[in-house]
Amino acid sequence: MAGHWTRGAVGAVLAVVVAVAAGGCSDNSGNGSGAASKAASAASSAASSLASQAGEALASASAEAKQKLEGIKNGVKAKDDVTLGAPAPDSAGKATVKVTAKNTAGSAKSFAVQVNFTDKGGSLQDVTVVTVKDVAAGASGEATATSHRKLSGEVHAVVGSAVRY
Secondary structure (H helix, E strand, C coil), rough: CCHCCCCCCHHHHHHHHHHHHHHHHHCCCCCCCHHHHHHHHHHHHHHHHHHHHHHHHHHHHHHHHHHHHCCCCCEEHHHHHHEECCECCCCCCCEEEEEECCCCCCCEEEEEEEEEEEECCEEEEEEEEEEEEEEECCCCEEEEEEEEEEEECEEEEEEEEEEEE
């Protein structure tokens, strides 16, 4: 869960480094540059750790999504039958998006939809799978996909894959 703090924490760590370094430059005691160096090293280590945790969380979410979709028996690719609304944060700051699946089959079907949450540059931030259950033939069903963690900045949502079964 620490991964959801990554951007804010990295920014805060960098701000501390700049403040300590600036303070070290004006310190006439001769100890400022050593303190600034230690603070910079600690900040760099903390930022690296946070980035690593975020990367591990994303890798875990991606693997889980892949496993869920591959576990579906007799599924048919249905990415073109799924649309997403505009993402918005929920009360906990997690990204949510409305998922609509249109059933073009002749009988009731369910859908498993992988939703990829990205930043404005298209970099993957989180992955989740949502199920739209028991959609009648010729009808559409809805569900809400929610990111696993709080996402910051401009968040976009795209259908990674979808299976009708």
